[in-house]
Amino acid sequence: MTPSRITKSEVDKAQPRAADYILWDTALKGFGLKVTKAGTKTYVAQYRTAGGRSGTTKRVTIGKHGSPWTAETARDEAKSILGLVATGSDPASDKRAIRDMPTVSALCDAYLVDGVGLKKQSTIDTDKGRIERHIKPLLGKKKVSEVTAVDIRKFLKSVADGETAGVTKTKARGKAIVKGGRGTATRTVGLLGGIFTFAIGQGLISDNPVRGVERYPDRKNERFLTLEEIAALGVTLDRAEAEGVNKTALAIIRLLLLTGARRGEIEKLRWSEVDLPGRRLKLLDSKTGQKNIPLSSVAVDYLTRRKLSVEPAATFVFPASSGGSYFTGTPRIWSVLRMSAGMPDLRIHDLRHSFASVGAAHGTPLLVLGEILGHSDHSTTQRYAHVAENPANAAADLIGNLIHSALTRKPAVTDNGR
Incomplete structure (x- = not known):
């Protein structure tokens, strides 16, 4: 032309x-x-x-x-x-x-297949929930290479402000309540950092947009019950039992306090994993893999009585009322109990932290606490260092007796008879 x-x-x-x-x-x-x-x-x-x-x-x-x-x-x-x-x-x-270039949504899907490494399935499920409920709605349509630190800061604020809050369907009759908040925002941005690191490894980008973005302080592990609060919780549990609240849920809650185990470890506990003579729970699978949980004499007595109250052929220590599986209704019961106890901010996982803090406050060495809790990294146990005072022995018995005494409002019995 x-x-x-x-x-x-x-x-x-x-x-x-x-x-x-x-x-x-x-x-x-x-x-x-x-x-x-x-x-x-x-x-x-x-x-x-x-x-x-x-x-x-x-x-x-x-x-x-x-x-x-x-x-x-x-x-x-x-x-x-x-x-x-x-x-x-x-x-x-x-x-x-x-x-x-793939979208963030496609990158997340690839990460869940090839980027999770040796993560436990429970952790992968948590990651998937954060991806589907927070990351994809806010960033999913963006190209991976287009995401900037500005986008990450905006994402952090949006999740913290509850923009992704709501109720999502999980199964035919199930639902998940998505709350958002600062803790969720901080942990989800942490996951995003791992996802973009995966993208760098795949040669999609050269820089991680999450790097340098300041997050909200994550205070998820700072709630410890005092013995006085445990005593108040014991009163609430006794009252609930008298009022006919599900006894299986109440039994699980008590055992969580007496062992420092995770909820899933107790809910899924099988009798084949309970070694009463050896005073241990020999878990075949947990968040950190196979592990043993030392039991106090109080916890042994508790499980011994439990064994007499269930069907001899039962597979699970806390079986569901039907279907042959294990009981899963503890969170629903807990949400009511903590309000009755006047502790609305208390999560069920805080019972594990409370077990550890009671031990640390009464002299249990942090290395011993780490063994009881099943920490694969000793630095994880350091969160309880600020409440430790004097050396002590027989950690599981000491902690179990202290908590049991608080729950039942009886004088504590220690090795020296005090």
Whole structure:
């Protein structure tokens, strides 16, 4: 085609022909208007890669004529594209790479398949929940390479402010209550950091947008019950039992306090994992893999009585009322009990922390506490260091007696008879 300066009038005059053609601009080399035989008018920028005549000719589509692309706005965009070429960039390849770049949603799906490493299934399930309920709704449609630290800060605030809060369906009759909040925001951004690290390993990006983003303090592990509070909880448990509240849930809660175990470890506990003569729970699987939990004499007595109260052929220590599985209704009962006890902020996992803090406050060495709790990393047990005072022996018996005495409001019995 005969070159001419591309203006609105030239664009309006350009008519379709038997074949597509390009009207090249006389003032800006490489800027053109492509007209198809169907009459579509599209602005383009064309250039050669490094190498002069031996370089490869490439073309970038700017956009169709019309808002926002007029002859002048398209000319400005072409100047930007051709300016990048002058600095050694290859805009066509860059644009193709962005087009082919996966979305954050697709990256998350790939991470759950190939990026979780040796994570426990329970941890993977938690990650999946945070991905589906927070990450995908807020960032899922973005291209991985387009996410910036600004986006992460905005995401952090949005989750903290409850923008993703709601109720989601989990099963045919199940539901999950999504609350958001600062703790959830901080932990989900931590997960995002791992997901973007996975993206770096896959060669998708070179920098992690989460790096350097300041998060809210995560205070999830700072709630410890005092012996006085445990005594108040004991009163609540006794009252609940007298009022006919589910005895299995109450038994699980008491055993959580007496062992420092995780809820899932007690709810799923099988009689084959209970070694009463050896005073241990020999868990085949837990958050940290196989582990043994030392039992106090109080916990042994408790489980001995429990064994006499269930069917001899029962597989689980706390079986469900039907279906042959284990009891899973503890959280529902707990949500009512903690309100009755005047402790609305107390999570069921805090019973585990309370077991540890009672031991630390009464002299149990942190290494011994770590063994009882099954910590694979001793640094995890250091959170209880601020309540430790004097050395002590027979940690499980000491802690069990103290907690049992508080629950039942009886004088504690220690090794020296005090």
